[in-house]
Amino acid sequence: MATTVDERTSATAVRPFKVEVPQADLDDLRARIAATRWPEKETVDDQSQGPQLATVQALARYWLEEYDWRKCEAKINSFPHFLTEIDGLDIHFIHARSPHENAKPLLVSHGWPGSIVEQLKIIEPLTNPTKYGGSADDAFHVIVPSMPGYGYSGKPTEKGWGPDRIAAAWDVLMKRIGYDQYFAAGGDWGTIVVELLAVNHPASVLGVHVNMAGVIPPEIDVQFFKNVLGASPVLPNLPADLTDDERKCCEELDKVWTGGVSYALQMAARPQVIVGQADSPAGLAAYLLDHDAKSLAMITRSVNGEPEGLTPSDVLDNVTHFWLTNTVVSAGRLYAENTYSFFGVKGVTEVPVAVSVFPDELYPAPETWARKAYPKLVHYNRLPKGGHFAAWEQPELYVDEVRTGFRTLR
Template identity: 50%
Template sequence: MTKQQSREAMQLSRRSLLFGSAGVALSAAALPNVALAAEVATPALGADVRPFKTEVPQAALDDLRRRLIATRWPEGQTVADRSQGVQPEKLRALVDYWQTAYDWRRAEAKLNAYPQFLTEIDGLDIHFIHIRSTNERALPLIMTHGWPGSVFELLDVIGPLTDPVAHGGKAEDAFHLVIPSIPGFGFSGKPTEKGWDPQRIAAAWDTLMKRLGYLSYVSQGGDWGAIISDALGRQAPEGLLGIHVNRVERATTFPPDAAKALMSGDAAPETLSVDEKVIFNEARDFLNNGFGYAAIMSTRPETVGYGLADSPVGLGAWLYDKIADWVFTRGDPESALGRDALLDNITFYWLTNTGPSSGKIYWENAAGMAKLSPVRVPVAVTVFPGEVYKPPKKWLAKAYPDLVYYNQVEKGGHFAAWEEPELFSQEVRAAFRGLRS
């Protein structure tokens, strides 16, 4: 059987599982491995790009509810604060709503409101949303989510970026948007071989943009999206005009003496100003008290993955903990995002069984940090006050030789597009304004 015949057979199998009677009769054990979307060949798009629609079998939702009801809860904390992790009363309230009132079909409809596609790059299916602005002179932009997020965290900026006039902006600030799911996340394929680090993903993103006909474009990201955008900037493929990030990597932007002190556990160097020492101490506190999740996934993603694949509450707690840590309203993601938005993201991880696979990017990245080279394209940075690391402009100017935009805003956290979509969109427009032809 040829590769093309094998792919067609797999697609036929997926469609029969979703739409035939066999799909209803799937066992609970098999549900996590089921493809959760319909693929329809459209000759107008060519064989390389296939339309995609999210359609989760009801059996998968029924299985989720059964597992939520059967949760075995731990005894609880011995402290009154968040120092031991997610507080039981917070998680129990969220899970009760998840089990009794949350509606995935609403989330599914929100996702399906935008054109979705699959395309194979470097042997792996990449899922992406593609929205063209009605302004034909719009600037193509590939925008990447992070962990513990997904494409859901970027949906609310689609309108402001593709149709800025309707959101208080100017027509000349419009973008054509491409929003991919990182390999191992969402509906993108799960790597079956090692090597899918940010550098390889960045190269795949360039292939994706060129495949869609965008010969010049810009890239944006926060969290892993920022690291992938940085990797694109280091590769500087033909046509990449610049990048904008709302999170920067400490290892490449700290002054050398501060970076050395941070990694050795020493106090802030006296060469730093009072304000710079505050930034240093916040970064050190994060490494000492908030970095355990990354240490686990950088070294043992498979081990923690068994629990994430088997227990929706275990998965929910794992994701909720870091969302709570990083939103502007520290410890209170419900007020920053709302229960439904939190559960859209958590349920997306559960239904695609990507709790385990999404963690492997940490393992992949750990080996590549020593290979970093300078970013070779224009760079724009927005610092949100709730971000874990908030470097001053002079640090970034040394790390990024062509820093064309820097701004500190007054609200928003690590999940800037999710928490403050209008403000985030204004920053993206301003960041790339000088790079338009």
């Protein structure tokens, strides 16, 4: 992975950065895709065994014959990029300033198997809303960092880089570039990180927006943890007084915990075992596609030619980004570092919170639980479409949610 940066002048310097992938790296990628040794077809007619062979093969053909990384590279480089060292590790980030005078700083934190690629569609509408039919009063300066071990950030060489340490690094980053107070938004790991920002640095955070809200009550959350291997079924033992929305949430979570997060359990226990994904582009693609059943179904439809929130090129932008940076293993180690509940209440009591519920998220966070989890809930809305990768899949809806959620807090 070739990059261009200014020479550092001090450990805390903020250095300009540009992505420049050598053509030899892209030629090598194509050769590896063409040389893929494919396994036999799955023994079922659905996705219960993971991404179907036909889907991955069709995506690989598109990768070889139609996909153009240079378009993604140009889009990435259309925004200002920087590196700075925090807590001994280089942190990469986009810092796109708004042309509007009263813009507020907004940090957007990605998750897995995402990257800064997830946020490329929302940066311009958030920084320059008047260009997209919005009001200058809703403008933000947008900061999108790459998680440690992801993308162009450094790869930790020792244990300890869990979500709380990342949250602390994000607070240092924001202050270093001139923002003592700021808004924060995130999904997936990004939700956990920005919620911990609000818990551990409440004076810094003006408000939080999440689209995978951490609202599961502790007494129910712990039951799901105990049932990971199916030894203690949760649904028959739920409290009798749950509302319909709360029970629906638990039913969807049950699907996630009893088969939908196998990759998370694997990386939490033994992340180094996925070394093969660093050597096979097709293997990497299949692994990254298998995040959740609804997203996989949506991507499969897209690969088969149906218009969806993500195009095949969208999907391959992210997969190719992982490949060129060789970060599948280093990114996966975040699961091994984590000591927090994925979906449970984190204790965000001092900071206002906005919640957006997209219908194909892992679970539909009930408003009743959101109000208990976030005493300063300022916005709760259920959207008509979209899933786990909301900013990537439905950028217009996501941008509107962020604007609306923070409007009263500016």
